[in-house]
Amino acid sequence: MKVSERMPIVAGNWKMNLGPTEARDFAASLLSDLVTVRGVEIVLCPPAISLPAVSAVLSGTNIKLGAQNMFDAERGAFTGEISPLMLHGLCEYVILGHSERRTYFGETDDIVNRKALAAFEHNIRPIVCVGEHLEDRDANRTERVITSQVYGSLKGFPAHRLNELVVAYEPIWAIGTGRAATPQDAADVAALIRALLVELYGAVEAATIRVQYGGSVTTANAGSFAAIEDIDGSLVGGASLKPDFAEIARQTLKAKGARGAR
Ligand code: 13P
Numbered sequence: 562m563k564v565s566e567r568m569p570i571v572a573g574n575w576k577m578n579l580g581p582t583e584a585r586d587f588a589a590s591l592l593s594d595l596v597t598v599r600g601v602e603i604v605l606c607p608p609a610i611s612l613p614a615v616s617a618v619l620s621g622t623n624i625k626l627g628a629q630n631m632f633d634a635e636r637g638a639f640t641g642e643i644s645p646l647m648l649h650g651l652c653e654y655v656i657l658g659h660s661e662r663r664t665y666f667g668e669t670d671d672i673v674n675r676k677a678l679a680a681f682e683h684n685i686r687p688i689v690c691v692g693e694h695l696e697d698r699d700a701n702r703t704e705r706v707i708t709s710q711v712y713g714s715l716k717g718f719p720a721h722r723l724n725e726l727v728v729a730y731e732p733i734w735a736i737g738t739g740r741a742a743t744p745q746d747a748a749d750v751a752a753l754i755r756a757l758l759v760e761l762y763g764a765v766e767a768a769t770i771r772v773q774y775g776g777s778v779t780t781a782n783a784g785s786f787a788a789i790e791d792i793d794g795s796l797v798g799g800a801s802l803k804p805d806f807a808e809i810a811r812q813t814l815k816a817k818g819a820r821g822a823r
Contacts, residue, residue: 569787569817570727570771570794571810572604572627572688573801574656575611584611587802588618594807595624601794601814604654604688605801609643612651627654627688630662633672633679645683655680656796658714659690660733670713681718681725688727688796689714690775691754695734707750711757720762724769728754729796735776737798744785747774751791783809787816 579587584607595603606627607615616626632642648655657680658673673689680687691710693703711728718726730750735742742750751772758767774786775796786792794813800806 567769567771567793568602569600569813570602570604570773571783571806571813572606572654572656572727572729572773572794572796573806574629574659574775574796574798575605575607575802576629576661576798577608578802579607579611581611581614584608585614585618588615591804591806592618592622592624594804595810596622598807598810598814599623601810601817603810606654606656612648616651625653626651627656628652628685629656629659631655631657631676631680631685633675645679645685648685649683652685654686654688654727656688656690656729658710660692660731660736664733670710673714674716677714677726678717681722686725686727688729688773690729690731690796692731692733692736692776698732698734703750704753707753708757711754712761715758716761718762720766723758723762723766724771727771727773727793728758729773729775730754730792731775731796733776737777739777741777741779741782742774744782744789747786747792748789751789755791778809780805780808780812784812784816787813793817 604625604627606629628648632639635644635646657676662668677687677689693706697706732742758770771793773794773796774792778795778797779800783795
């Protein structure tokens with residue numbers, strides 16, 4: 562697959578913000594602007610409890626819905642968890658292995674891998690996050706950390722369905738700090754991720770995987786990340802809670818060029 566054939570993707574991770582009523586109202590306020598941006602896949606990821614309310618707002622539009630987490634089992638004694646069966650039909654995407662889940666909730670590469678496999682099994686597209694701590698970057702361990710996360714989290718997927726996978730490179734030191742990676746740093750790690758995916762799945766299949774950058778993405782820098790060949794869009798936190806979000810999608814489209822709706 563040629564680079565130009567991958568559909569750009571911009572996702573908004575609302576994190577633990579906006580309950581059902583607020584989420585519905587905010588999604589409704591964004592909608593008229595978002596639907597005008599064609600040629601970029603746009604995904605809104607509200608908290609789980611707000612998914613049905615936002616789903617109702619997005620119904621009949623080209624804007625997609627994503628969850629922020631999911632357990633890998635279908636049902637049973639897993640208090641507080643949400644199963645892929647419950648998300649199936651409601652969400653097209655699920656964010657997995659976000660650094661906040663890895664840090665605060667003890668998620669390991671192995672857990673993330675099991676969840677991603679379950680997502681594939683239930684036809685929910687996983688957005689799997691990887692990224693290094695500042696100490697790792699300062700100690701020149703970025704390559705080692707990303708390699709072990711990619712091998713640990715992204716193994717064993719059905720090779721012919723890799724176009725359903727999104728990998729988000731989110732350097733932890735750039736998340737919520739206002740200190741985004743430089744486009745060059747993001748380009749280097751995105752190229753590393755793609756090279757590792759080639760090792761895992763072969764060049765043809767790996768070329769279908771979309772890679773996002775995340776970490777202090779704003780309207781001021783979204784275009785410079787989207788201009789990078791190996792980066793197909795962004796995973797946006799803080800700025801996705803503002804009307805700015807549509808502009809980030811627009812900047813992404815501008816950087817990549819229109820590619821037709823999918
Ligand atoms: P910020 O855009 O707020 O830095 O958050 C990034 C993020 O964690 C998206 O998943």
